Amino acid sequence: MAWFTRKTPGVSSVPEGDRAVRTEGLWEKCDSCAQIIFRKNLEENNNCCTKCGHHFRIDSRERLQLLFDGEWTEFDCGLASSDPLGFVDSKSYKKRLADMQAAVEMPDALISAEGLLHGRRVVICALELRFIGGSMGAVMGEKITRAIERCLRDRTPLIIISATGGARMQEGAVSLMQMAKISAALMRLDDAKIPYVSVLTDPTTGGVTASFAMLGDVNIAEPGALIGFAGPRVIEQTIRQKLPDGFQRSEFLLQHGFLDAIVKRSEMKTWIAKALDFFCGPVA
Numbered sequence: 001m002a003w004f005t006r007k008t009p010g011v012s013s014v015p016e017g018d019r020a021v022r023t024e025g026l027w028e029k030c031d032s033c034a035q036i037i038f039r040k041n042l043e044e045n046n047n048c049c050t051k052c053g054h055h056f057r058i059d060s061r062e063r064l065q066l067l068f069d070g071e072w073t074e075f076d077c078g079l080a081s082s083d084p085l086g087f088v089d090s091k092s093y094k095k096r097l098a099d100m101q102a103a104v105e106m107p108d109a110l111i112s113a114e115g116l117l118h119g120r121r122v123v124i125c126a127l128e129l130r131f132i133g134g135s136m137g138a139v140m141g142e143k144i145t146r147a148i149e150r151c152l153r154d155r156t157p158l159i160i161i162s163a164t165g166g167a168r169m170q171e172g173a174v175s176l177m178q179m180a181k182i183s184a185a186l187m188r189l190d191d192a193k194i195p196y197v198s199v200l201t202d203p204t205t206g207g208v209t210a211s212f213a214m215l216g217d218v219n220i221a222e223p224g225a226l227i228g229f230a231g232p233r234v235i236e237q238t239i240r241q242k243l244p245d246g247f248q249r250s251e252f253l254l255q256h257g258f259l260d261a262i263v264k265r266s267e268m269k270t271w272i273a274k275a276l277d278f279f280c281g282p283v284a
Contacts, residue, residue, distance in 0.1 A: 030054050032224070046265045055222045055265055057202060060111045060126035063161050067124060067269050072115030076146055079139045080107040087170040096132065096170070104131045108139040109164070112147045114156070118273035119283045121154075123147050126161040134164035136208055137171040141178025144212065148185040151194055157276050158189065161199045162213040166206015179211035186215050195279035197272055200227050200250070200259070218260045218275055221250035
């Protein structure tokens with residue numbers, strides 16, 4: 001019988017969609033050197049390029065995993081914005097919040113947690129860039145302030161890891177008030193002589209840079225991080241001058257005295273532990 005008269009194929013067919021080898025998501029291209037990196041190798045290298053050392057952006061939970069010795073206790077998990085202004089742009093702020101909460105599986109753009117770092121109990125606040133650009137609103141201000149009050153009560157060092165575009169425009173002046181609120185709380189922490197380490201990652205801009213990100217007892221940054229208030233394009237358009245190469249990158253800020261150190265991600269935990277030993281003495 002000819003093949004075109006058969007009712008069933010002579011050999012089992014492979015579905016059209018399964019014939020190609022699936023490689024999607026297995027490789028990553030470095031934004032700095034254009035090297036193509038096997039994603040597993042990238043993750044094993046703390047999400048840093050194996051060729052040039054470029055630090056890829058990572059989320060807040062990965063930050064906590066890199067710094068804590070093991071499990072941690074998360075605080076204020078139920079705090080979420082109440083949309084104080086009833087703000088609407090291309091869509092309502094309530095809808096934007098709901099979409100972000102579903103996509104990122106977080107109520108807002110910050111995780112506040114307590115755990116051990118090289119055996120020392122610390123409180124870490126990590127900003128989440130994927131949640132409306134890691135923007136600072138009333139919830140972030142409240143969670144950081146509560147974290148500071150917890151540090152004051154227990155005399156626990158504070159670490160804040162910033163990754164943000166600045167204040168959240170959908171909350172208007174309410175978001176700007178958080179700059180003063182957090183700064184005042186940090187002043188109480190300073191008066192109590194409890195150390196605060198500020199870690200700036202790519203990017204850290206806007207109202208966060210203008211407040212708590214630059215108020216640490218030590219301010220450290222990852223290599224190549226964009227740090228500033230207004231972005232370089234805005235500054236160039238304002239002053240109508242070409243900015244120097246590397247302007248607002250962490251290396252430029254270190255050279256001009258705005259940072260205390262640039263620390264690679266692989267060395268971050270050990271570096272912070274040594275800084276805390278200097279402030280508080282070795283862990284008993």
